[in-house]
Amino acid sequence: MMAALAASEEGALVTLLEKNNKLGRKVFITGKGRCNLTNASDVGELFDHVVSNSKFLYSAFYEFDNRQVMQLFEQWGCPLKIERGNRVFPVSDHSSDVIRALERALRERGVCVELKTAVSHLMLKADACVGVQTDRGRRYEADAVIVATGGLSYPATGSTGDGYRLAGECGHTVTALTPALVPMTVLEEDAGAMQGLSLKNISVSVWDGKKCLFEEFGELLFTHFGLSGPVILSASSRVGSLLSQKRLRLEIDLKPALSAEQLDRRFLREFEANSNRQLRNVLPSLYPMKMTGVIAARCQLPLDKRIYEMRREERKRLVDMTKHFSYEITGLRGMDEAIVTQGGICVKEINPSTMESKRVRNLYFAGEVLDLDALTGGYNLQIAWSTGHLAGVHAAGNGGNDEFFNCN
Ligand SMILES: Cc1cc2nc3c(=O)[nH]c(=O)nc-3n(C[C@H](O)[C@H](O)[C@H](O)COP(=O)(O)OP(=O)(O)OC[C@H]3O[C@@H](n4cnc5c(N)ncnc54)[C@H](O)[C@@H]3O)c2cc1C
Structure with a gap:
């Protein structure tokens, strides 16, 4: 026209x-x-x-x-x-x-x-x-x-x-x-368990081994097949064409504004204030509700665990998971x-x-x-x-x- x-x-x-x-x-x-x-x-x-x-x-x-x-x-x-x-x-x-x-x-x-x-x-x-x-x-x-x-x-x-x-x-x-500006499919099935959850103010990076190919701050959406939302669409355009040759890993930093040390201190404060409660009752103040089960499962932490039983190393696992919540990208949608x-x-x-x-x-x-x-x-x-x-x-x-x- x-x-x-x-x-x-x-x-x-x-x-x-x-x-x-x-x-x-x-x-x-x-x-x-x-x-x-x-x-x-x-x-x-x-x-x-x-x-x-x-x-x-x-x-x-x-x-x-x-x-x-x-x-x-x-x-x-x-x-x-x-x-x-x-x-x-x-x-x-x-x-x-x-x-x-x-x-x-x-x-x-x-x-x-x-x-x-x-x-x-x-x-x-x-x-x-x-x-x-x-x-x-x-x-x-x-x-x-x-x-x-x-x-x-x-x-x-x-x-x-x-x-x-x-x-x-x-x-x-x-x-x-x-296809470009398109949602992505992932290997891990837990994305589907969080279907409909939208994460704002997160940072997404895509990795080929130790090489970072893409990094962007913004919004992401979990779907029944994997990941969508503005940051994922951008990532698909930037790295999608490589997927036929390489295995790429996508990492979500759920708290990009905090360093691992700051996040650990934040978790410690939360844990000290709730030491008698179960993990299932404390995680919702740290993560969106739909994510809590997935985070606990990925960190191999039982949800009925009492906070006072949490070891330092287990808290560190939570910190790592929060900064590096990752998926293997299997492809692009059609x-x-x-x-x-x-x-x-x-x-x-x-x-x-x-x-x-x-x-x-x-x-x-x-x-x-x-x-x-x-x-x-x-x-x-x-x-x-x-x-x-x-x-x-x-x-x-x-x-x-x-x-x-x-x-x-
Ligand atoms: C869901 C969606 C949302 C989008 N949102 C945006 C947005 O908000 N902003 C933005 O910048 N871009 C957006 N885009 C991208 C944008 O729409 C396209 O990049 C743009 O329309 C391309 O323009 P074009 O004229 O090249 O092709 P088209 O807009 O696809 O027009 C091509 C036309 O050619 C006709 N045609 C095809 N073959 C023949 C033929 N053999 N004989 C006669 N006619 C034929 C088609 O019927 C069509 O009408 C969006 C795309 C989609 C799918």
């Missing part, structure tokens, strides 16, 4: 082909239905949140940055607000207003939108793309074509990976596709639960200043179909807006004011 708008703004005649019966089905479910459409941090900071190929985005982010995205949406009648972590949402808290703003702009600029139209092939002549063909055999000739078919995640929204096939058919490399796809069309084969294919003239790519992904916070949509805008502007430049897509 953003690519179509940018191209029409440049004077091109544009047709947008969408296989669903409405536009923006994925946008509709973003940000839990509120659409975190970008992030208002300094543009330089956007790069730190891009996981794959951030340097490729230099032109795209600087030519059409988050401020410009915000300005445009406001201009299109969608007022915005900035929340915690500079996340930007529509004031209404309805993603449908973001889609409506885009639809209105498309209408005003005369972009021809054809719904229920799935592109099945790119039409090539020599080394150039000259149009597309739909699954019903209809052909659209064009001076330029932009493929913005999204990734593979949440395929029910329409992003079923068609763009990878289209790119592959004309000689592009598609890198390994894995594409249908992933927020983005990691991997995609190899960006080395795309001109970063124009989004044009280096293999096929007049063919452009934008958005998640490219090997680009970022953390949560509005960055993935910013990638889509920025690359879409760049592709639109340059694709329009190809055809001048000639008919860009044939909309009959």
Whole structure:
């Protein structure tokens, strides 16, 4: 949609082909239905949140940055607000207003939108793309074509990976596709026993032997299969692709603000004040209720043990467990639960200043179909807006004011 708008703004005649019966089905479910459409941090900071190929985005982010995205949406009648972590949402808290703003702009600029139209092939002549063909055999000739078919995640929204096939058919490399920003499965079964428990202000690290690969402070959620929540989603993006080659261990520091010594002193105070009570009655003042049984079991401490019977070494076991509550990661959940796809069309084969294919003239790519992904916070949509805008502007430049897509 953003690519179509940018191209029409440049004077091109544009047709947008969408296989669903409405536009923006994925946008509709973003940000839990509120659409975190970008992030208002300094543009330089956007790069730190891009996981794959951030340097490729230099032109795209600087030519059409988050401020410009915000300005445009406001201009299109969608007022915005900035929340915690500079996340930007529509004031209404309805993603449908973001889609409506885009639809209105498309209408005003005369972009021809054809719904229920799935592109099945790119039409090539020599080394150039000259149009597309739909699954019903209809052909659209064009001076330029932009493929913005999204990734593979949440395929029910329409992003079923068609763009990878289209790119592959004309000689592009598609890198390994894995789910990212996705929950993790773990070996230990006790995560399931704590299903529904959310831990705030914890620190999570991921280890390959003694090497720390990831560390982040935040929130985590136990589920019936393992772990989810914001910190886990970030970890999945940063280290998920390594799981096919390595056994990784995830460690939760339940009290990151306290050193082991401080925590030991805290436990000692609690134990001295409750020396006649059983462990089962004291642990709830130190851990969330759902965790107490799991902690005791992992430390091999019977819950009916009296506190005055606790030895120093047993208290130390509790301290260690609190600072290093660990799981072996067995894998990632599937594409249908992933927020983005990691991997995609190899960006080395795309001109970063124009989004044009280096293999096929007049063919452009934008958005998640490219090997680009970022953390949560509005960055993935910013990638889509920025690359879409760049592709639109340059694709329009190809055809001048000639008919860009044939909309009959
Ligand atoms: C649950 C969820 C929540 C998310 N929340 C956020 C968030 O709050 N903030 C954020 O920044 N990112 C979020 N994302 C990620 C973000 O939605 C995507 O990265 C972004 O939508 C990618 O944009 P895109 O245009 O490349 O692809 P898409 O938005 O997937 O759009 C691709 C479109 O192409 C159409 N299409 C596919 N194949 C064909 C074909 N052959 N012919 C015609 N049309 C075709 C599809 O139907 C689809 O409409 C979220 C993702 C999910 C799944």
